[in-house]
Every structure is written in structure tokens, then in C-alpha cells.
Amino acid sequence: MINISTEKEVLPNTEFASLANDEQIEHTVSALRANNIEAIVAENGEEAKQIFFELVPEGAEVFLGASVTLETLGIQEAIDKSGKYEAVRPKMFAMDRATQAREIRKLGAAPAYAAGSVHAVTEAGQVLIASNTGSQLGPYASGAGRVLWVVGAQKLVRDLEEGMRRIQEYCVPLEDVHMQQLYNSHTNLNKILIVNKEIRPGRITMIIVKEELGF
Numbered sequence: 001m002i003n004i005s006t007e008k009e010v011l012p013n014t015e016f017a018s019l020a021n022d023e024q025i026e027h028t029v030s031a032l033r034a035n036n037i038e039a040i041v042a043e044n045g046e047e048a049k050q051i052f053f054e055l056v057p058e059g060a061e062v063f064l065g066a067s068v069t070l071e072t073l074g075i076q077e078a079i080d081k082s083g084k085y086e087a088v089r090p091k092m093f094a095m096d097r098a099t100q101a102r103e104i105r106k107l108g109a110a111p112a113y114a115a116g117s118v119h120a121v122t123e124a125g126q127v128l129i130a131s132n133t134g135s136q137l138g139p140y141a142s143g144a145g146r147v148l149w150v151v152g153a154q155k156l157v158r159d160l161e162e163g164m165r166r167i168q169e170y171c172v173p174l175e176d177v178h179m180q181q182l183y184n185s186h187t188n189l190n191k192i193l194i195v196n197k198e199i200r201p202g203r204i205t206m207i208i209v210k211e212e213l214g215f
Contacts, residue, residue, distance in 0.1 A: 031125030065116030065136030120163030152213030
């Protein structure tokens with residue numbers, strides 16, 4: 001039984017920071033591909049960044065979910081600030097939420113590309129993404145034309161139950177600290193997307209990196 005609790009531990013459970021071994025990565029990659037999620041393994045963050053930009057053409061419309069992984073690799077800055085891409089998030093942040101709320105929702109709902117990271121990937125090829133607002137979950141689930149996830153190998157888990165534990169005991173405490181540092185506010189485990197399988201082959205690609213990246 002999966003226990004979906006919103007209570008946060010004071011300290012993160014560091015057992016979920018350990019990198020998966022090559023055998024677990026290989027097994028997970030096979031399971032993801034069987035679920036119509038293309039999986040590519042990168043040896044390090046620099047290689048993952050290179051693969052990412054090989055998959056996203058210049059000039060493409062790109063919506064980025066909030067992601068420490070993409071921040072760390074410099075992908076967020078390249079997408080949102082280089083001028084080489086049609087970045088969705090800067091457009092949304094520049095709009096007035098009081099008077100343009102519907103336009104903001106529409107802008108983020110169906111981008112050509114949506115990219116970010118995830119919080120857990122099971123050995124059966126299931127993907128878990130937790131969110132405070134849920135703004136990235138709709139595009140990931142169905143709205144975006146293409147989805148790219150960059151995922152540190154410490155996020156691989158045995159099953160859904162362990163994936164939920166990872167979110168509750170590790171991701172949420174770290175994200176709460178991160179949000180306080182950035183915005184002086186807390187985060188909450190309000191919404192969770194579980195992707196068991198993608199019905200459109202080629203729509204989702206996951207780059208698994210053999211480094212600890214993100215939460």
C-alpha cells in the first residue's frame with residue numbers, strides 16, 4: 001500500500017542519495033523502453049547536457065519545469081536566457097497573474113517541448129514526479145509534444161512504494177530548504193504524477209546520468 005503523506009521529516013533520509021549500479025541502470029533502461037519511454041545513459045552531466053541540446057533544436061518552444069538538475073547543468077540558463085529558444089517560463093513570469101491568468105495557463109499547457117527532471121524511477125519503468133503547484137504535470141502527462149527528463153542515477157528505486165518514500169523522506173525536505181533559500185517560502189507535497197507507460201512512442205525521452213544530480 002502506498003502511503004501518500006504530506007508530513008515532512010526534519011532531515012532527509014540519505015539512503016536515497018546513493019547512485020544505482022550499472023546493473024540496476026541497465027534493467028531500468030530496458031523497462032522504460034518497454035513502456036515507450038526512450039532512455040539514454042550519460043556518463044556525466046556534461047554528456048547529458050550535450051545529449052539534451054542534440055534533442056532540442058534551436059528556435060524550439062520549450063517549457064521548463066522547476067528543476068535543480070537543469071539549474072546545475074546550466075540547461076535552464078541556456079533555454080531561458082540565451083535567446084536561442086522560444087522559452088515559455090520567462091513569458092509566463094512577465095505576465096500579470098491577476099489579469100492574464102487564463103493566458104498564462106494556456107501558454108504552459110501545450111508547449112512543443114517540456115523538460116525537467118523526476119523524483120523517482122522504478123525498476124519496472126514507472127516514473128514519479130511530485131509537485132507543489134502541478135504546473136509541469138499537465139505538459140508531462142499529455143500536453144507537451146515532446147518531453148525530456150534529465151535524471152541523476154540516485155533516483156532509481158525498486159518499486160512505487162520505495163519511490164513514494166524517496167519523495168517524502170528525501171526530496172521534500174531538501175526542496176523545502178531550497179524554496180526557503182530562493183523565495184523564503186515552504187514547499188508542499190500537493191500533487192504526484194505517476195507515468196506507468198507512454199502511449200505515443202518517441203514522445204518521452206529520459207537521460208539517466210551516472211552522477212548525483214538534483215534531489
